[in-house]
Amino acid sequence: MAEAANIPEPNAVFRQIVHIVEDDEQFRLSLLDLFQSLNMDAQGFEGPSDFFDTASKTNAGCLLLDVRLPGINGIEFQKELEMRGYDLPVVFMTAHGDVAMSVNAMKAGAVDFLEKPLQTAELIDAIKAAFTLDVGQQQERAHRMEIRRRAASLTRRETQVLGFVARGLMNKQIAFELGISEIMVKLHRGSMMRKMEATSLADLVRQFEQLS
Numbered sequence: 059m060a061e062a063a064n065i066p067e068p069n070a071v072f073r074q075i076v077h078i079v080e081d082d083e084q085f086r087l088s089l090l091d092l093f094q095s096l097n098m099d100a101q102g103f104e105g106p107s108d109f110f111d112t113a114s115k116t117n118a119g120c121l122l123l124d125v126r127l128p129g130i131n132g133i134e135f136q137k138e139l140e141m142r143g144y145d146l147p148v149v150f151m152t153a154h155g156d157v158a159m160s161v162n163a164m165k166a167g168a169v170d171f172l173e174k175p176l177q178t179a180e181l182i183d184a185i186k187a188a189f190t191l192d193v194g195q196q197q198e199r200a201h202r203m204e205i206r207r208r209a210a211s212l213t214r215r216e217t218q219v220l221g222f223v224a225r226g227l228m229n230k231q232i233a234f235e236l237g238i239s240e241i242m243v244k245l246h247r248g249s250m251m252r253k254m255e256a257t258s259l260a261d262l263v264r265q266f267e268q269l270s
Contacts (some may be wrong), residue, residue: 074189075119076100077146079109079135081128085174089122092178098185106135115143118196120169120188125152125159133159136166145195147188151176205268208254216250223247223259224266 076093078100080086086102093100099119103109105127121139125132136148150163153174160171169191170184212220215236222232229247233240256262 073099073118074192075117076122076185077109077113077117077119078102078122079105079127079132080122080124080151081105082124096182106130106138110142113144115145117146118192119146120185120192121146121148122185123148123150125150125163125171126154133162133166136163136168145199147191147195149181149184149188202268205254205265208265209269211253212250213246216246216253219243219246220250220254220262220266223250224263 076089076098078086078089080089080102081104083104086104090100090102101113103112106129123132123135127135130138132148132150132152139146139148148163148166148168149170149172150160150168151172151174152159163171169188172180172184209217209220218236219232222235227235229240229243232247233243236243251262254262254265256265
């Protein structure tokens with residue numbers, strides 16, 4: 059590997075980890091040593107089963123993934139990650155890359171596709187890009203969780219009103235649908251808006267869309 063590049067800034071909100079999935083033990087250990095020397099958190103995994111047995115779905119960071127793994131290729135593993143609920147940006151690496159494989163990897167959402175032997179500057183740039191993407195994903199995930207927390211605080215009637223309001227129904231129409239007075243609809247609607255911390259109807263609709 060070439061000389062080290064600039065070290066990524068530590069993330070102030072999430073502890074970001076480089077999850078290395080590489081079946082070549084010597085190369086995996088060399089990567090762990092590199093990231094340790096750069097004061098970056100990293101964990102090594104021999105393969106997909108090792109990763110799924112050990113890695114937490116709540117971990118932040120990225121996945122540094124060999125595209126050719128025993129029994130499964132990296133792109134198939136990437137799809138399985140998504141199915142299992144992992145949301146880590148992926149940087150692929152390979153000693154046998156070709157154009158078609160790299161195109162497929164990028165179409166599948168990979169941040170970058172690096173060929174071995176890895177150049178340290180290129181590797182760190184890819185990790186920095188993945189970490190930046192991860193910050194946005196973590197913040198979006200936290201926002202969705204907050205919206206679900208707000209929605210869980212609603213009463214059954216307020217939840218019904220939320221659904222009708224998000225569909226664009228007027229208070230009079232909602233009252234007819236629920237078989238209650240328009241005054242009661244206004245009371246439920248006001249309470250629902252406060253609990254959802256909605257600043258406007260448009261904001262409420264955006265939050266409702268996050269619940270689906």
